[in-house]
Structure formats: C-alpha cells, structure tokens
Amino acid sequence: MPLTLSPASVLDVLRPVEDPELRRSLVELNMIRNVEIQAGTVRFTLVLTTPSCPLREFIVDDCKKAVFALPGVADVQVDVTAETPQQKSLPDRTGIPGVKNIIAVSSGKGGVGKSTVAVNIAVALAEAGSAVGMIDADIYGPNVPTMLGLQNAIIEVRKTPQGDVLEPPSNYGVKMVSMGFLIDPDQPVVWRGPMLNGIIRQFLYQADWGELDYLIVDLPPGTGDAQLTLAQAVPMAGVVIVTTPQTVALQDARRGLKMFQNLGVHVLGVVENMSYFIPPDLPDRRYDIFGSQGGERMAQELNLPLLGCVPLELNVREGGDAGLPIVLNYPDSASAQALRHIAQQVAAKVSIAALIGI
Numbered sequence: 001m002p003l004t005l006s007p008a009s010v011l012d013v014l015r016p017v018e019d020p021e022l023r024r025s026l027v028e029l030n031m032i033r034n035v036e037i038q039a040g041t042v043r044f045t046l047v048l049t050t051p052s053c054p055l056r057e058f059i060v061d062d063c064k065k066a067v068f069a070l071p072g073v074a075d076v077q078v079d080v081t082a083e084t085p086q087q088k089s090l091p092d093r094t095g096i097p098g099v100k101n102i103i104a105v106s107s108g109k110g111g112v113g114k115s116t117v118a119v120n121i122a123v124a125l126a127e128a129g130s131a132v133g134m135i136d137a138d139i140y141g142p143n144v145p146t147m148l149g150l151q152n153a154i155i156e157v158r159k160t161p162q163g164d165v166l167e168p169p170s171n172y173g174v175k176m177v178s179m180g181f182l183i184d185p186d187q188p189v190v191w192r193g194p195m196l197n198g199i200i201r202q203f204l205y206q207a208d209w210g211e212l213d214y215l216i217v218d219l220p221p222g223t224g225d226a227q228l229t230l231a232q233a234v235p236m237a238g239v240v241i242v243t244t245p246q247t248v249a250l251q252d253a254r255r256g257l258k259m260f261q262n263l264g265v266h267v268l269g270v271v272e273n274m275s276y277f278i279p280p281d282l283p284d285r286r287y288d289i290f291g292s293q294g295g296e297r298m299a300q301e302l303n304l305p306l307l308g309c310v311p312l313e314l315n316v317r318e319g320g321d322a323g324l325p326i327v328l329n330y331p332d333s334a335s336a337q338a339l340r341h342i343a344q345q346v347a348a349k350v351s352i353a354a355l356i357g358i
C-alpha cells in the first residue's frame with residue numbers, strides 16, 4: 001500500500017535510520033520528536049545526545065533523504081537540539097546532583113599538555129552549547145585558572161545551614177574551581193598531598209555546580225592520591241589519557257591505563273599532544289619531530305581509541321599563557337581543529353557509554 005504523508009508515516013520511514021555511533025534506530029532512541037506537516041513541508045526535532053555530536057550533518061542528511069522518499073514532500077526542516085544523557089551510576093559511589101557526566105583528564109608525566117587539552121576540551125564543549133564545569137586538581141601545577149583567564153578570580157563562599165557552598169567563577173561558559181585558589185604557591189609540594197583528598201571532595205560536593213552536562217577534572221600527572229580519591233568518590237563517565245609520542249611517555253601512559261582499569265574507570269582513549277611541529281611562519285608545513293604515526297601505534301599497543309593528535313604550535317602556548325584557549329582564539333588553526341575533534345569524540349563516547357554501555 002502506498003504510504004501517505006502523516007506524522008506516523010514520517011516516523012515509519014525514519015525508523016530504519018540509525019545513529020551511526022549508537023547503531024540504533026533514531027526513532028527507537030526517541031531522538032525524533034514533534035513531527036509536524038504543513039502543506040508539503042515536514043518539520044521535526046532531532047534530539048542528539050550531545051551538542052558536540054561529530055556526525056550532526058550526516059544524521060540530518062540521512063533523515064532528510066528518508067523523508068523525501070514519501071510522496072508529496074516538498075521540503076524537510078530539521079530542528080536540531082541535544083539532550084546529554086546521564087552517565088551510569090555506581091552503587092558504591094556518590095554522584096553529584098545535577099552533574100551528568102564526570103570526565104577526568106590524566107597523564108603519566110607532567111608537562112605533556114594535559115591541562116591545555118583539558119581546558120580546550122571544556123571550552124569546545126561549552127562553545128557547542130553544553131553546560132560545562134572544570135575542577136583543576138593538579139596540586140603540582142594548577143594552571144587552569146591562567147589558561148581560562150581566571151587567574152584573578154576568587155571563589156566566593158556562601159554560608160548555608162548545610163555548610164559552606166563554593167561559588168565557582170566562570171569564563172568562556174566554563175565554571176571552574178582550582179587548587180590554585182587554595183594553595184600558597186610558595187608552599188612545598190610535599191605539604192599539599194595530605195590536603196588533597198579533602199579538597200577534591202569539597203570541590204566535588206560543596207561547589208554550586210548547578211546543572212552540568214560535563215564536569216572535566218584536570219588531574220595531577222602520575223598515578224597518585226588524586227586519581228584514587230576521584231575514582232573512589234564519584235562515578236566517572238571516563239578518563240582521557242594525554243601523552244606525547246616519546247617512548248617514555250608511552251610507558252607512563254600504560255601505567256596510568258592499568259591504574260584506571262583497576263579502579264573500574266572506563267578509559268575513553270588517548271590524546272597525543274605535541275605530535276608534530278607547525279612553524280608559526282610556515283603554517284602549511286609540518287615537521288614530524290618524533291616520527292610519524294606514533295599516536296596510532298601507541299593507541300594500538302594500548303588497545304585504546306586514538307581520540308586525536310594535537311600539533312605543537314606556538315599559538316597554543318601563547319594562548320594558554322594569555323588565558324585565550326586556542327579553540328576560541330584561533331579556531332581554524334590545526335591545533336584548534338584537532339582539539340575540537342577530540343572534544344566531539346569524547347562527548348560521543350560518553351553518550352554511547354551512558355546509553356548502551358561500553
């Protein structure tokens with residue numbers, strides 16, 4: 001029987017269209033809503049699982065193609081919106097009310113660009129439309145405030161009958177609290193360790209985060225107390241491991257991977273930072289200082305997805321020092337494109353894990 005144009009027939013032709021990553025029907029996932037037909041124009045809402053969906057255009061095209069197959073369709077209008085799913089809860093961990101997904105960024109050793117990657121992921125997710133927060137838990141180098149242009153900000157403390165509530169300052173749409181606000185930079189690092197557990201818990205449970213799609217935690221490098229505290233306190237959507245292509249970093253990354261696996265934390269993938277060098281005066285040139293495809297080999301060896309490779313670019317460092325994240329400051333640069341792609345990959349993997357498991 002030939003199909004007639006109705007909301008039901010629109011849903012019928014859309015039923016075989018799948019989310020390419022979730023590999024499930026958009027209709028069955030309740031991602032198609034509010035189907036309306038006026039004259040020959042079909043209009044509906046496509047509810048993605050993250051505003052950073054890397055395949056947005058592709059999915060819209062697939063939907064349009066399917067609907068145009070119906071008789072009498074003159075135009076198809078798709079309103080795209082997003083509802084980020086909530087990560088799975090764990091019986092022995094206490095989630096943060098209103099915070100949907102907690103994502104840690106970790107590295108085996110210092111100076112590999114972990115904070116740079118974490119800040120740019122946070123800013124890219126916020127720019128795409130998500131509600132984002134950040135915890136800078138790096139006691140050794142709490143440089144997230146500087147990178148977000150918040151080095152002069154203060155955390156307001158509100159007294160409530162339930163105790164003190166921290167008010168995170170925000171910039172570029174990212175709310176943030178940092179160890180840097182609490183520790184004296186002249187204090188020896190060895191004295192900071194014992195404070196760590198309490199401060200991380202305070203940041204998690206006593207900050208006024210409001211409603212967040214993603215809370216990104218910049219961890220100190222290595223496999224220490226902060227990683228343990230975080231993983232044992234809250235359920236986590238996953239962790240991103242940042243590394244550089246040198247072998248020593250690979251060994252460290254492997255150690256980090258083992259630790260998170262032992263703690264039951266899903267490792268979302270590896271980011272290779274400083275993968276290759278782009279000279280500032282010759283932005284079309286690329287020098288593979290550490291050899292090519294190191295990132296891919298590394299991901300294969302660790303049996304993890306490679307989320308992306310970020311080049312070594314002067315603008316990344318300068319933007320970090322000036323509080324101007326490269327994804328906003330030079331959005332078309334190779335680094336910004338790589339970091340945006342990484343943010344999209346992270347968001348997509350978190351949604352997949354929340355909706356259909358890992």
Ligand SMILES: Nc1ncnc2c1ncn2[C@@H]1O[C@H](COP(=O)(O)OP(=O)(O)OP(=O)(O)O)[C@@H](O)[C@H]1O
Pocket residue numbers: 107109110111112113114115116117138140141142143220221273274310311312313314315316317318320321335
């Ligand atoms: N892709 C890049 N291109 C150029 N400079 C970079 C890049 N990534 C990071 N940097 C610079 O390298 C330095 C170290 O980066 P960052 O502070 O992000 O590293 P980290 O791993 O968080 O270090 P630590 O944990 O020791 O604080 C910073 O000056 C930063 O601006």
